[in-house]
Amino acid sequence: MTAQPTLSRRDFLKTAGVGAAAVTATCVLGSQASPALASGPASENGWAMLIDTTRCTGCQSCALACKEVKSRPNPTVEPTALSSEAYTFIDLRPQADSEATINVKRQCMHCQHPACVSACTVGALRKTADGPVTYDDKKCIGCRYCQYACPFGVPTYDWNNPLGLIHKCDLCVQRLAEGERPACVASCPAGALHFGRRTDMIAQARARIRSNQRRYVDKVYGEHEAGGTSMLYLSGVPFSQLGLPELGEQTISHQAEAVMAKTPLVAASVATLATGLYWLLKRRDLKLNEAQVTLPQEDSHGH
């Protein structure tokens, strides 16, 4: 086969360009093919829960009701932490100056812009327009990135199962569809849990603070934290004593999402730059070669 270096070089060049274009197109198309799953407009009026920690007696009724509804193992054992066995529990926090504990119900916060949803490799976690952050156990690959993205330490993994999955509260999305309140709310005997639309819950929380300023700290935790959550807390002591993290108003995933949005641009730039440099430097080499004596170049094909 006689090689025609110049021609094949041109071919290389063309193919390189086509390759770069293909990468670019794939990225651009890819970015359009899938709508914004992670941070679509969160409904301000999705379902929400107001948790009045000053009314909670720490009876763990909610935790046991949850276990029953979610068919968790050891249904009568009161949980002391979130786990694959318990999607909610009441954190009984000792106080320095009192016998009584501060009782803080913990569960998924159902963020307005959940970092777990943004991080999930396969889109198994989703923020529904109606409020709940749901989990598709058919998609999950168990990478556990959500555990790192969640600032509340909510998603838990089923470590003892060889085919373990992520577990967390889904706000009883099934019961909601059937017109019922979440199991924890329905089971609370102390009137500490209120359920309704988010704007209504915030209004109710504000009204409570206004009407009883000695009982409550003037803050609704979850109204703005990490971009807002569907779980809203009232407290009689500074929130730092509740074990809830101090978070700014920015969503957790805003920086990562901003960078990820540039993926097509980065791909296109690198591919174009690489192709351009390939072409320019190739030309330079060719010119250098032309300047020299024409050397036999077919050596490579003879044996």
Next chain:
Amino acid sequence: MATNLNIEQPSSSAAVPLLNRRMAMALLGLMVLVGGLAGIIRLFAGLGRTTALIDAYPWGIWIGFDFTLIAFAGAGFTMAGLVHVLHQHKYHDAVRPAILAGLAGYVAVLLLLVLDLGRPDRFYHFIFFWNIHSPLFEISWCVLLYTTVLLLEVSPFLLERINRPVSEKLLRVSHGIMPVVAVVGVTLSSLHQSTLGTLYLNMPHRLHALWYSPALPVLFFVSSIMAGLCLATLAYGGASYVLRRPAKRAIVDGLLRLAGWLALIYLALKLGDLLVSGELALIWSAGAYSAWWWLEMSLGLILPLALLFIPALRRRPWTPVVAPLLLLFGVMMNRFNATMFGQILQPEVSYSPHLLEWLSTIGIIGAAVMAWLLGVRFLAIFEQKKAAHE
């Protein structure tokens, strides 16, 4: 012919020979065997019984080594880019050992990832279930596609060893598409090497400010090129050593010079980032975090920079080996700091890897080294035929 110098020729070189080679292979084989067994036990027994991982510490040494290996395996795209895209043909001999190391690295990464997944049986799900906001989604795709690129780049090494008409034809095709493959490889690598840094942007509440930075994608990208150049240097030296060919001084020196400049840029970026964010004081005041930072920076960046830029040290015969090793150590420490030591934990949380985590990791890395050595031995690693470039 360029001047060929033996640059890393220990006096015992004439005596490294079959016996040692066999012993090395036997040792590696043992590692692979034990590691493979550990991996199988893990797959059947689940993560809880075979690792020290817990909900408060869900990623351990598997992920640490994974992200380290991806940076090291940057040797593949760095060298393909340098020679096939930027036409720096003087490095030609160093391309193949680096690309082979890249492939071995990425296959090791895939194996480690499968062990780490809670549902290893679903490793392919990212192909069907998309989340374009997820750094891990992008990384998964890039690793899949880039491993394919590496296979294409490695295929000529094998084809040149097969004297059949069909391999001749395939080789011509392979030479024809190589520039495209190299451009695609560089693009895919730029994406996922930087996205590994983006991954940590989703944990501002967990990663200590000494490492957390909006510049993480850039830092990860630059350090992967630096690590790539270092591994390429060692791979070239190692392959020359195994095949008992003299390593060309010009290649080793050139690669190390490039690595040195990258290291200087990386150091400037690391310090500049802390300076701009006003967090530079943390290098003294953050207790254990400061100590980890200094281990990473002093042994893994400042010392090798001294070796590479102070002429008296640069001339030492061991510098071409020690300097890249130290820089690689620095990149490894960086990935481990981001994944493990730089994580902000509740005081009661701790993690000390399970024996099976160690054994499986060692086994998989051993397999990668073994595969690379066998590849060097049996594939066309220093081309005999003149290739794509005139």
